[in-house]
Every structure is written in C-alpha cells, then in structure tokens.
Amino acid sequence: FKQKTAYEIASCLVGSEMCIRDRRYIMSDQSENEVLYEINKHVATITFNRAEKQNTISGPMLSRLSELMLKADADPEIRAIVITGSGKFFCAGLDLRGSDISNNLATNKKSPVTLDLKNTPPTVLHKLDTPTIAAINGSAAGYGMDLALGCDIRVMADNAKLAAAFTARGVVPESGGTWILPRLIGWAKASEIIFTGKTLLADECLELGLVSHMVNNNEVGEKSLEIARQISSRAPLAVQASKRMMRMGMNENFNDHVHHVFLQLLPLFQSDDFAEGMASFMEKREAEFKGK
Numbered sequence: 001f002k003q004k005t006a007y008e009i010a011s012c013l014v015g016s017e018m019c020i021r022d023r024r025y026i027m028s029d030q031s032e033n034e035v036l037y038e039i040n041k042h043v044a045t046i047t048f049n050r051a052e053k054q055n056t057i058s059g060p061m062l063s064r065l066s067e068l069m070l071k072a073d074a075d076p077e078i079r080a081i082v083i084t085g086s087g088k089f090f091c092a093g094l095d096l097r098g099s100d101i102s103n104n105l106a107t108n109k110k111s112p113v114t115l116d117l118k119n120t121p122p123t124v125l126h127k128l129d130t131p132t133i134a135a136i137n138g139s140a141a142g143y144g145m146d147l148a149l150g151c152d153i154r155v156m157a158d159n160a161k162l163a164a165a166f167t168a169r170g171v172v173p174e175s176g177g178t179w180i181l182p183r184l185i186g187w188a189k190a191s192e193i194i195f196t197g198k199t200l201l202a203d204e205c206l207e208l209g210l211v212s213h214m215v216n217n218n219e220v221g222e223k224s225l226e227i228a229r230q231i232s233s234r235a236p237l238a239v240q241a242s243k244r245m246m247r248m249g250m251n252e253n254f255n256d257h258v259h260h261v262f263l264q265l266l267p268l269f270q271s272d273d274f275a276e277g278m279a280s281f282m283e284k285r286e287a288e289f290k291g292k
Contacts, residue, residue, distance in 0.1 A: 031060035036086075037068050042079040042232040043225060044072040051087025056095035057143060066124045073130045076291050079236045080228035081128070083151060084135035084221065090160065091144025122176040125150045126247075129240040131231050135224035136160050137217065146175035149184065152243065154210065155224045157217035158202050162210065168197040183250065184210060235273040236291040 036047040046068050048055035057065070072078045085091055117123055125132065125147065134151035141163035148154055148162070164181075166173045173181070173194060181190040185208050192198065206214045215223050231239060241264045249257045268274055272292045280287035 031058070031064040034058070035061050035064040035068060037071075039078065040225075041229070042077060043082060043228040044068075044075070044078045044080075045082045045084065045225075046072070047083075048085040048091050051085075051089070053095065054089040054092035055085040055087065055144070056092050058095045058097075061095075062121055063119075065121045066119050069121065069124050069128060073128045076236075078130060079232040079239070079291070081130050081132045082135050082224050082228055083132060083147065084137055084224070085144075087138065089138040089144075090134070090136045090140040091147060092139065093142030093144050093165070120175075122146060122150055126176065129243055131228075131239060131243060133224050133228055135220050136162075136211070137220045139163065141165050142169070142173075143175045146173055146177040146180065149180045149210065150176050153212050153227060154205075155213045155215065155220055155227070156202050156205055156211040157220045158214050159217050160202050161199050162205055163197075163199040164193050165197050165199075167195060184208075233286075233289075235271075235277055235287070235289045237271055237273055238268055238277075241268060 034048070034050045036045075036049045038045045038047070046065065048057065048061070050056065050061070069081065072081050131153070132151040134148040134154045136148050136154060136156040137160070138157060139161040140148045141161075142165050145162045145164060164173065164177065166177070172178060177194065181194065184190070189208065193200065200208070200210070202211070202214050205211045213223055245257070245261050245264060248260055252260070273287075273289045276287050276289060
C-alpha cells in the first residue's frame, strides 16, 4: 500500500471540489433551461420547460423556482406572476430520480429524509405579496397540483386534470395541499379527494371552485395574461396590501383583522398612487399608477 503525499492528497481534494463545482454549474445551467423566466409589461411568467418529462420538477428546478418567485416579488416593476408549463403538462409532480427517496428505495434503506421547508416553493409561494396566476395548460399531479392550488387565481384548460395522487404513493400532500384544499372547498370534499387520491377533470374543478376559468387549451396563456394585465393596471401597493390582508384574515378574528386593515391604509393614504387614483376618478380617466 502506497501512502499518498500531502501534495497528492491536496490535489485529490481540489480535483474533487472542482468536479463538484462543475456538476453544480451544469445542474444550474440545466435548471435555467428547464424553468424559464420572462417579463412583459409588469408581468413575470415562469414556465416549466421540461415537456419531454411531463414537466416533472427536479431538485435544482425547485431551487430555481423559489429563486425566480422571490426575484419577481422583489422587483417593483413586476405586478403579477404567471406560472405555467410547456407542452401538454402543467407539472406532473416531483422527479424523484437521484433524490434521497429514490436512493433509499434502490438500496432498501429506510433512513429519514430531511427538507429545508423555509425555502421550498410552496412556502415561498404562500408568502409572496405579488399576485400569482396558475395557467394550467395541461394536467397537474401531486406536487404540481399543490403548486397550482397555491396560486391566487387559476385558469385551466378544458382537457387538463388535477390528480391528487399522494395517498396512492404512500405520502401526504407534502406541498401544502392539506392546508389549502380544505380552505378552498371545505373539509368533506377535500377529504374525499385527498383520501381517495382522486383525479379531477376540468369541469369538476370549475364546479368545485378550484379554478376561476376553464377555457380551450390554446387560450389558457392569453386568458391568464389578460387577468394579469388587469391586475397590473391597478395600484400595485394597494393590490399587494389587499393580498396581505386576505392572507392574514384567514387566521385571525374579525376585530383583529379590521385593526390590521386600518394600519395598512395609513401608508396608502400617503402614497402618490392614492392621489392618482382619486384624481383619475374625479377627472373620469384611466389612472397611471407608479407603485409609489
């Protein structure tokens, strides 16, 4: 057995680190191509661009998605965010290949899997002040379904489906579904969908109130952008404050809530947009809001 010199050991370590860095760069570049970001007139569109794999989300894509949502939310020029998919799917869930879960299955291990919940897309999505619209161009399953439900507004293609396949895979809706779904449609209906792992057709989703609009599959993008542009034409500070108040109102009593609303009103009264809103109303013209 030949002992390595300190120089050889250092060279191996440096080489390994370079390989790891190169792999990270490759994964980062790949995720940039698989989660696209586009800005058009105050609207940011985030697109899952992995059509050949039904837009399933890999680990690097999760990080990229969180990064882009935070980027859009921090940009004062962005007033609405549209999330959609390329091809025939919105998002068919997580791509578990290469993850701790798939590795454990392959090696028959049962070690626990840890998650950084602070920066996961569902957590980031829930905290955004910028309005979000899910343009459900195709079927959404599991994680993809929860991401769509986590958006403020949903537009769905008439041939798309929502598949709550969690219990069929031996897991719970880990991406927010157990919190969101009962609040959207009530306990009993949410229970049936989650417990049975039910797949919902577009017309069922519309009837249940899970989506605001059902349109032809080639009209999903345009309808979503139409709503985004309408939102963008309103005072962005007031829109974002309204969203914060709606989110807070889900977990507080009425008396506490009206006090919080009043505190939100005070800075809005001092804004240029408030003055513009009042002036445009009196002058019977369209307002030109600046987000100030």
